[in-house]
Amino acid sequence: MSTTVYVPCDTSARSVGADRVAAAITAEAARRGVAITIVRNGSRGMAWLEPLVEVATLAGRVAYGPVRAGDVASLFDSDFLRGGSHPLALGLTDRIPYLARQERLTFARVGITDPLNLDDYRAHGGLAGLRAALGMAPTEIVASVTDSGLRGRGGAAFPAGIKWRTVLDCAAPLKYVVCNADEGDSGTFSDRMLMEGDPYCLIEGMVIAGLAVGATQGYIYLRSEYPHACTTLNLAIVQARAAGLLGANVLGSGRAFELELRLGAGAYICGEETALLESLEGRRGVVRAKPPLPAHAGLFGQPTVVNNVVTLASVPLILARGAAHYRDYGMGRSRGTLAFQLAGNLRRPGLVEKAFGVTLRELLYDYGGGSASGRPLRAVQVGGPLGAYLPEQHFDTPLDYESFAAIGAMVGHGGIVAFDDSVDMAAMARYAMEFCALESCGKCTPCRIGSTRGVEVIDRIVAGTERSRNLALLDELCDTMRHGSLCAMGGMTPEPVLSALTHFPQDFGITPPAGARKLT
Amino acid sequence: MTALSAEQTHAVAQILESHAHAPGALLPVLHAVQARLGWIPPSTVPLIATALNLSRAEVHGVLSFYPHFRTAPAGRHVLQICRAESCQAMGGAVLEARARARLGVDWHQTSADGAVTLEPVYCLGNCACSPALRLDDEIVGRVDAARLDELLDTLQGNEVSA
Numbered sequence: 001m002s003t004t005v006y007v008p009c010d011t012s013a014r015s016v017g018a019d020r021v022a023a024a025i026t027a028e029a030a031r032r033g034v035a036i037t038i039v040r041n042g043s044r045g046m047a048w049l050e051p052l053v054e055v056a057t058l059a060g061r062v063a064y065g066p067v068r069a070g071d072v073a074s075l076f077d078s079d080f081l082r083g084g085s086h087p088l089a090l091g092l093t094d095r096i097p098y099l100a101r102q103e104r105l106t107f108a109r110v111g112i113t114d115p116l117n118l119d120d121y122r123a124h125g126g127l128a129g130l131r132a133a134l135g136m137a138p139t140e141i142v143a144s145v146t147d148s149g150l151r152g153r154g155g156a157a158f159p160a161g162i163k164w165r166t167v168l169d170c171a172a173p174l175k176y177v178v179c180n181a182d183e184g185d186s187g188t189f190s191d192r193m194l195m196e197g198d199p200y201c202l203i204e205g206m207v208i209a210g211l212a213v214g215a216t217q218g219y220i221y222l223r224s225e226y227p228h229a230c231t232t233l234n235l236a237i238v239q240a241r242a243a244g245l246l247g248a249n250v251l252g253s254g255r256a257f258e259l260e261l262r263l264g265a266g267a268y269i270c271g272e273e274t275a276l277l278e279s280l281e282g283r284r285g286v287v288r289a290k291p292p293l294p295a296h297a298g299l300f301g302q303p304t305v306v307n308n309v310v311t312l313a314s315v316p317l318i319l320a321r322g323a324a325h326y327r328d329y330g331m332g333r334s335r336g337t338l339a340f341q342l343a344g345n346l347r348r349p350g351l352v353e354k355a356f357g358v359t360l361r362e363l364l365y366d367y368g369g370g371s372a373s374g375r376p377l378r379a380v381q382v383g384g385p386l387g388a389y390l391p392e393q394h395f396d397t398p399l400d401y402e403s404f405a406a407i408g409a410m411v412g413h414g415g416i417v418a419f420d421d422s423v424d425m426a427a428m429a430r431y432a433m434e435f436c437a438l439e440s441c442g443k444c445t446p447c448r449i450g451s452t453r454g455v456e457v458i459d460r461i462v463a464g465t466e467r468s469r470n471l472a473l474l475d476e477l478c479d480t481m482r483h484g485s486l487c488a489m490g491g492m493t494p495e496p497v498l499s500a501l502t503h504f505p506q507d508f509g510i511t512p513p514a515g516a517r518k519l520t
Numbered sequence: 521m522t523a524l525s526a527e528q529t530h531a532v533a534q535i536l537e538s539h540a541h542a543p544g545a546l547l548p549v550l551h552a553v554q555a556r557l558g559w560i561p562p563s564t565v566p567l568i569a570t571a572l573n574l575s576r577a578e579v580h581g582v583l584s585f586y587p588h589f590r591t592a593p594a595g596r597h598v599l600q601i602c603r604a605e606s607c608q609a610m611g612g613a614v615l616e617a618r619a620r621a622r623l624g625v626d627w628h629q630t631s632a633d634g635a636v637t638l639e640p641v642y643c644l645g646n647c648a649c650s651p652a653l654r655l656d657d658e659i660v661g662r663v664d665a666a667r668l669d670e671l672l673d674t675l676q677g678n679e680v681s682a
């Protein structure tokens with residue numbers, strides 16, 4: 001009997017040697033005359049254990065990691081094919097606390113199934129949402145998404161159902177569903193993990209969106225920095241079409257939906273939805289003024305749903321299990337779960353899908369295990385490069401959209417980047433300005449020029465040149481950027497800059513005024 | 521303007537033939553040309569413009585906007601080092617400095633032996649295995665100085681066999 005061995009094909013696993021491990025296992029099995037089947041699954045999201053090898057045993061899947069090619073012979077010696085003990089053995093995968101304590105809804109299949117195997121997808125609940133949707137009127141589908149409380153996971157957290165309703169209500173011969181897979185925020189990788197680990201789930205979500213709003217053409221706009229996701233998605237689209245999940249007659253329903261993958265070209269601003277549409281139309285990724293909203297006049301001037309990967313991939317489950325099932329998770333107006341991404345200086349980085357309401361401290365310490373370096377954590381950036389830097393005093397804030405907004409921060413796409421006490425926060429503030437200067441689409445002067453000036457002003461502050469005058473200048477500059485920018489690129493770059501300055505003034509060479517709250 | 525070889529002209533013509541009718545075809549065309557020729561030679565611009573019914577200025581405008589598109593040939597390999605926050609938190613700056621010093625180049629330049637073009641990149645989505653880099657189409661994570669040296673040694677040493 002052949003034993004199934006799982007070795008992830010996820011970018012992160014491959015980046016630390018999963019392909020070499022898979023090859024070594026194949027070779028060693030052949031050498032020993034043992035029958036095995038290797039499945040290249042997605043990642044379970046426990047990145048520090050990658051490459052994480054799993055073996056299907058009678059008791060369940062047993063994990064070993066992090067495995068190097070050089071460990072393979074000893075794994076065979078320890079009878080790992082029957083879950084034998086070994087220094088790298090982690091026990092049953094599902095019992096590993098990091099995983100066991102998560103609420104995996106959107107990422108339920110990621111790491112478990114063979115990403116490109118449609119039978120596997122169906123066997124694990126795939127297509128149930130689409131089948132349900134095919135029996136519903138468009139307004140019912142939209143109502144279900146609205147009732148679930150699902151908000152956009154790309155950053156702005158706009159209610160998905162309301163956006164869909166707007167597109168549904170537009171009478172137009174042609175409508176589009178566009179998936180924003182630009183995932184430009186540093187510290188984030190949930191879109192990538194979903195696309196590489198469960199691509200049919202995204203496709204299913206897009207087809208449902210098409211049925212809901214009356215769109216027959218979809219595009220996935222994927223960043224060019226994701227070569228493996230690109231390959232997986234293209235294969236998944238071809239196979240979905242062959243299986244009748246895409247095309248003129250979706251699952252025999254007589255309804256049509258076509259899907260095409262398009263690649264970005266290295267511009268962060270193309271994650272902003274209107275710049276993305278410009279780019280899809282073949283132009284420079286310059287942000288459009290709103291109105292019109294993309295929902296009214298989006299791609300090629302037609303009504304368009306633009307949603308993030310995780311937003312769309314959450315839809316199949318909502319249709320399959322009902323809006324209430326999803327809505328029952330979460331707190332306040334943040335319903336359901338978010339796939340948090342733990343990155344930076346943490347001992348156990350990875351993906352943690354939890355209901356909204358978990359605190360930063362739980363994520364950083366209970367899951368993340370504190371810093372990788374063993375030094376104290378000093379600052380955390382949440383929500384990508386435009387998110388504020390938070391010191392320890394904010395670590396008990398629950399992660400939901402409103403609580404974060406209340407402390408001047410944002411949850412965004414759920415990326416959490418931790419820094420230990422060796423970080424130079426003035427350098428991070430400077431980098432935020434530099435990044436804005438580099439990635440500005442150029443449309444607004446405060447963003448384009450202000451950010452370049454910002455770098456110079458921070459340099460002068462740090463050098464001690466006319467410090468108080470330059471501090472005032474930085475304040476003024478940030479104010480102009482906040483109020484004079486068309487989009488969040490220029491409008492929110494002041495967040496990381498000013499939060500770094502407020503919470504960590506000593507890094508800028510400034511002594512906190514006497515009587516001020518102790519900052520370290 | 522360097523002239524295209526007959527083979528290159530043919531390749532570009534084929535790409536234009538298969539893509540020109542898609543809506544918003546310019547980016548897919550540029551991606552295909554770069555995948556085929558390694559870069560986007562200036563002499564392809566008028567061909568692309570004519571086929572897509574655009575002005576040359578429009579094509580140039582798009583080319584200059586997107587960092588991914590090359591308007592000059594790269595070295596035999598492209599090494600991108602992630603400069604974004606998560607990788608910085610894990611010592612990425614050390615790798616940047618080391619790569620620049622070893623290759624004797626700054627960002628966007630190619631080493632004298634023509635082996636490696638060095639570029640910055642702003643997140644590879646491999647932040648849970650920071651610091652990260654991309655070498656051609658391979659992403660490498662948890663890179664330390666020794667691993668970087670090893671990669672550079674292979675690139676610069678084994679050119680012929682690579």
Ligand SMILES: Cc1cc2nc3c(=O)[nH]c(=O)nc-3n(C[C@H](O)[C@H](O)[C@H](O)COP(=O)(O)O)c2cc1C
Nearest residue numbers: 152153154180182183184271272273307308311488
């Ligand atoms: C500068 C900037 C960059 C953005 N980058 C992304 C991105 O990479 N991915 C994404 O899904 N949304 C991004 N957004 C948000 C999109 O504009 C838009 O809100 C989102 O795609 C809508 O989908 P959602 O409602 O499902 O989140 C960005 C916004 C701004 C202002």
Ligand code: SF4
Nearest residue numbers: 441443444447487490
């Ligand atoms: S704020 Fe910056 S990126 Fe946004 S539209 Fe203005 S110039 Fe473009």
Ligand code: FES
Nearest residue numbers: 602607644646647
């Ligand atoms: S920040 Fe470097 S890979 Fe994401």
